[in-house]
Amino acid sequence: MISLRDVTYIYPNTDVPVLCDLSLELKEGDFLLVIGASGAGKSTLLRCLNGLIPHFYGGVLRGEIRVAGRDPVAEEPRGMSDLVGFVFQDPEAQFVVDSVEDELAFAMENHNLPQSLMRKRVEEVLDQLNIAPLRHRRVSTLSGGEKQRVAIGAVLTLQPKVLVLDEPTSQLDPQAAEEVLTTLQKLNSDLGLTIVLSEHRLERVVQYVDQLLYMPGRGRPPLIGPAGEVLAQVDLCPPLVTLAKELGWDPLPLTIKEGQRFSRRLQLPAHLAGSTEPADTESQPVIHASDLWFSYGQREALCGINLKVGQGEFVALMGRNGSGKTTLLKQIMGLLHPDRGHVELWGEDTRRLKTEAIVQRVGYLPQNPNALLFADTLRDELDFTRRSQGLPLGGYEEFLRALGLEQHINAYPRDLSVGERQRAALAAILVAGPEVILLDEPTRGLDYPQKRALADFLAEQCRQGKTVIMSTHDVELVANCADRVVILGEGQVVVDGPVRDVMTESLVFSSQVNKLFRDDRFLKVEDVLEVLRE
């Protein structure tokens, strides 16, 4: 179905090839997962399949590409559109018209299909993807997962043979990502659609895929093969696989079920009771929300939140989208004020504090780092924050080294990869030296090593006496660095407790390692290894 032979591609105005002599063969009905660090050429490869490269981006392309015997370079993206459906990363930015049904028809209109056929296909796609209830909705009112499913539907109406998706879930929360990935798996198994997917959340898809392509970047040769074989050789692994590699399990388990076959045989020392963390000291809390209510017009966002956070705590704020996580962070930041109740910082009501005063002690990283970065170099960004708060400039080297950004100090921040950009935004906030750090979903679009680095950095900040509150969907990140979990549901605190207790009691908010053993000693890979070593 897809064949690439010695494909080399160089972007315009650069001389380092992103793809270097890449060869690849895919059969009809194959499900290929493409993984690799950001900037390794995943998107580039995908865009070669429908001719967006080189037609949209320019540059130099060598080698031969064939999709179902057709040549995307000769036919251009338009010509390939009935053969290759392409779904993009950002669910917001790929819609042309406003209603779901019209969006589904857009590609068919471009291909001048008769009206009766269009109607039939729209009905089919609505049913295939389970989006019939959305048909009259405006695109802007859909949730992220619904948007991505509509985007998939919008290319499926042309009945393409290949579906290409460029990190379709990187902007979604886990439930929405699950929706999208399940849909893909169904399309692949029910319709025999050939799927090429690039994705960070390996643990969700790796069991369905036929082939795994690992792109190491920097011109090194890629690895391709069955998932287990490739994962054994790379370090972009979910915790389950990392643990399995450490313990030498063979064949590598890809699901919890497969893993349990090995974990049950493991000789683990008996559980010793009574190793709970020390109780909260009775000192004055840094953040204290009492009976906090807030609504956006008619919609209630927070309903009677009570929360105390002490100095040096690392709190993970979890819960579905729309459960009030961001609103709560904005309340603490003083960007919003409560309708009823109080938020106090170091004993002072946020209503009586000026934003400028709060900003000096509390740093807040918003969800979208792009909203923050504007200057020509990273150094300028840092200077800007320091100057805004009347602090002396310079001396950033050590600080940037802790974030792994020291070589980028003169780089244009928007040219950095997603993970680096996230850290650059974090640097722009933390350079002012706040005592409290608030983060709103900092792991979107990060791969495992990047998440790991972020977790280590934040844990270190916490050890230095800073207080961290992080809203996130990422269970593994929480398992790695938080010590307390607060779960919100419909604007209320549903669960509040030490991370080990919460994870062991929950099925959804539980890390892979914990699911494997169902034991509150084990949240992350290191926990297991440590116990085994003893």
Next chain:
Amino acid sequence: MYHTITWLLWLLAALLPAMLTKNPLYLVILLLAVTVDYSTIGHSSPTASSWSAFLKIGLILAAFSALLNPLTVHYGETTLFTLPRVILKAGRVVFLQLGGRITLEALSYGLANGLSLMAILLVFATFNVLVNHHKLLRSIPAFMYQTGAVASVAIAFVPQMAASLQEIREAQMIRGHRFRGIRDLLPLFMPLLTSSLERAIQLAESMEARGFGGSISQMGRRRELFHKLSIALALLALLIGVFLYGYFPASRWIGGLLAVGGVMLLGRTLRAMSRRVERSRYRRELWRRRDTLVSTASLLSLAVFASFLLLDKRALAFYPYPRFELPTFNPIIGLALLAPVTPVLGLFNRGEICD
């Protein structure tokens, strides 16, 4: 909830009286009619919030006109009161006289002018709220569909931009940034610009990957030139025709013929161009009974105003000088002014699926 054609007819039927008459009684009826439309059908529309902004602008304009006219114009026989005068002059020529004698005539005329401005504004505001822009753009001729698609995308872009601007403003504020001067706007606009560009590029990719713009069959150069020439010719004929018709009563017939010929040629060329676009349309909008109702009412109202315009212009006029008289009221015109409120009747007919 109504067909786009219905809304266009509604717009004509509401706009024509707003532009033709200065009679405050009629204008008040019209203003009430569109307000009723907005508050019953329009308030759930996604663009509903723009209406009150238009209302505010309208009120300011009306108030301005109602105040400025009596302050600067001193005709009229009924003096209300006298203010101290400010005269702006250069040598002997008086430019402007502010204050002085304030007459009822000038006040009422200013008020009528203000009302008419406000009526025009609110008619457009209501249309803007009621009509579905994307459907409106889709009903433009096929040869212009690319322009339509671009406009449609642009409309969707505006709310997204507003949302990102809010997000960016917050993000810079919590970095301790304060906005004091023009230079301080840079951290606001750079992220806005770059994120809009990034989004635009992704949208362009997405459209391209779905075959947009691919199916206009290639026109020959000569054919394209021929189309352009015939459009130019048609417009020229129309212009000369209208000119002759209006200014040279002797050659009215020739002028009329030329104008009609121009229109026909224009229509033919546009149709020929549309046929070259190989693109189908998914949706035909449904024409429901209530569309017939509203369209008929709008057409009748247009007919009423057209006949008054031709036969009895004075019935529409309001001219208080030199002596104030109460505005006249013709019940037929009053009735015709109710046409813009007929869409409300659709609310009582809920059996059909709305889309």
